[in-house]
Amino acid sequence: MSQQPFHILVVEDEPDQRSLICQMLTANNYVVSEADSVEQAILLLKKSVPDLIFSDWKLGQLTGMDLLTYVRREHAELGFIIATAYGTITHAVDAMQAGADDYLSKPYQRQSLFMAIDKVAKSLKLKQHNRRLASELSQQQELVGLVGKAPCMQKVYTRVQRVSATDATVLIGGESGTGKELAARALYQLSQRHHKPFVAINCGAIPESLAESELFGAEKGAFTGATIQKIGKLEAANGGTIFLDEIGDLPLLQQTKLLRFLQEGVISRLGQNGEIKLDVRVIAATHRDLPTEVAEGRFREDLYYRLNVVPIHMPPLRERQEDIGRLVEHFLKLHSSQYKVALPKLTPMTLKQLLDHSWPGNVRELANRIERFVLLGDEDEMVDELACQPKPLNTSQFSLPEQGLEWEVFEKDCLEQAMDKHQGNRTKAAKFLGLSYKAFLYRLEKYQLV
Numbered sequence: 523m524s525q526q527p528f529h530i531l532v533v534e535d536e537p538d539q540r541s542l543i544c545q546m547l548t549a550n551n552y553v554v555s556e557a558d559s560v561e562q563a564i565l566l567l568k569k570s571v572p573d574l575i576f577s578d579w580k581l582g583q584l585t586g587m588d589l590l591t592y593v594r595r596e597h598a599e600l601g602f603i604i605a606t607a608y609g610t611i612t613h614a615v616d617a618m619q620a621g622a623d624d625y626l627s628k629p630y631q632r633q634s635l636f637m638a639i640d641k642v643a644k645s646l647k648l649k650q651h652n653r654r655l656a657s658e659l660s661q662q663q664e665l666v667g668l669v670g671k672a673p674c675m676q677k678v679y680t681r682v683q684r685v686s687a688t689d690a691t692v693l694i695g696g697e698s699g700t701g702k703e704l705a706a707r708a709l710y711q712l713s714q715r716h717h718k719p720f721v722a723i724n725c726g727a728i729p730e731s732l733a734e735s736e737l738f739g740a741e742k743g744a745f746t747g748a749t750i751q752k753i754g755k756l757e758a759a760n761g762g763t764i765f766l767d768e769i770g771d772l773p774l775l776q777q778t779k780l781l782r783f784l785q786e787g788v789i790s791r792l793g794q795n796g797e798i799k800l801d802v803r804v805i806a807a808t809h810r811d812l813p814t815e816v817a818e819g820r821f822r823e824d825l826y827y828r829l830n831v832v833p834i835h836m837p838p839l840r841e842r843q844e845d846i847g848r849l850v851e852h853f854l855k856l857h858s859s860q861y862k863v864a865l866p867k868l869t870p871m872t873l874k875q876l877l878d879h880s881w882p883g884n885v886r887e888l889a890n891r892i893e894r895f896v897l898l899g900d901e902d903e904m905v906d907e908l909a910c911q912p913k914p915l916n917t918s919q920f921s922l923p924e925q926g927l928e929w930e931v932f933e934k935d936c937l938e939q940a941m942d943k944h945q946g947n948r949t950k951a952a953k954f955l956g957l958s959y960k961a962f963l964y965r966l967e968k969y970q971l972v
């Protein structure tokens with residue numbers, strides 16, 4: 523129970539009964555007020571709201587149900603216990619359906635009354651606690667290294683916190699540089715497994731021929747060059763958490779083995795006859811759209827469903843522009859302390875350009891720019907680069923002409939205009955069109971513009 527005294531309003535029209543209940547409750551340190559009718563109870567509620575109402579069913583012309591209806595409309599959080607007449611189970615059902623927290627059928631033992639009150643008090647306390655947590659979360663500016671206050675980040679925080687308490691498999695999606703790995707680490711840090719291993723593996727970075735032994739291990743002599751027994755990443759993570767980064771890039775053969783692990787909790791090392799039972803929590807991430815990968819036959823559908831138990835979507839920076847200022851500040855502090863240099867200041871103009879930029883590379887791009895700025899202190903360079911970066915056109919800004927267009931003429935014209943705009947500077951023109959230098963040069967050559 524809370525530190526403050528717990529206040530109960532007793533509503534009972536039978537005076538002896540009412541005074542008996544009130545005495546019992548007062549003797550047990552509850553603060554008690556009393557009413558002999560629904561009307562009087564409502565008048566009292568207008569003056570002060572208790573923590574809980576204990577009401578009789580039959581109260582003159584009206585019933586405890588009328589009071590309950592009023593209370594649920596006006597004071598949704600108030601505890602409510604109703605006493606129903608002996609044998610009237612339908613009353614109890616009706617009351618619970620109308621939102622009573624508990625009921626007692628008459629005649630009831632003193633002990634039952636206290637138990638019911640205690641139960642409701644505990645559940646009220648829990649509800650209050652959850653509400654406090656939720657409101658703290660709604661203002662949360664960061665979570666274990668993840669910075670951001672935008673509503674879409676609040677959703678991420680709530681989800682990360684909820685699932686961190688469980689062993690549920692989590693699939694983190696989102697564009698490149700949006701903080702998928704950071705979210706996976708936050709989830710691990712907040713979980714009960716935080717003192718157990720966290721093993722990360724980038725499924726996109728292992729050659730296909732080594733993927734199996736990397737993930738599942740291999741017995742000595744299982745393949746040429748396997749001179750000693752190799753423990754795979756999943757086994758190394760036993761008792762802890764594995765982070766399967768870029769899961770969308772996992773070769774199909776390994777997908778099958780991983781599915782077996784997710785379904786049965788067992789693996790076999792390459793070349794091993796038996797199997798090993800493991801207890802590993804799986805967090806996976808990918809920048810790919812897995813349903814598309816499934817549709818195109820590159821990703822097993824059954825594995826997708828096994829992984830997608832709890833999806834977490836990391837929003838791109840363009841959907842949370844209000845966080846850019848906060849992130850800039852965060853990276854300025856982070857990198858200046860990392861390189862032990864004085865915290866640099868940005869002019870309002872530069873800051874505005876940072877805020878207006880479209881950040882196709884998301885937080886990673888922002889972090890890199892700030893890091894370079896901290897090291898070089900060259901604000902002009904940063905501004906120049908940002909100015910060269912395109913803002914992606916969307917279809918509302920640009921619609922194709924009714925009569926259609928000739929693609930190659932259009933493309934050539936774009937290249938020429940971009941070159942003109944940047945006085946023949948190819949690097950800047952390529953950036954302006956959102957192309958890599960190589961891709962830009964290829965096109966210049968294609969149209970003989972070099």
Ligand SMILES: Nc1ncnc2c1ncn2[C@@H]1O[C@H](COP(=O)(O)OP(=O)(O)OP(=O)(O)O)[C@@H](O)[C@H]1O
Binds near residue numbers: 670701705
């Ligand atoms: N919300 C954030 N707050 C602070 N730093 C962030 C945030 N999101 C990302 N970062 C930083 O941006 C960089 C990229 O983050 P991370 O590696 O987690 O992204 P990712 O989604 O896994 O990218 P990729 O798909 O390219 O692997 C890291 O330096 C990370 O610390």
Ligand SMILES: [Mg+2]
Binds near residue numbers: 702703767
């Ligand atoms: Mg990543």
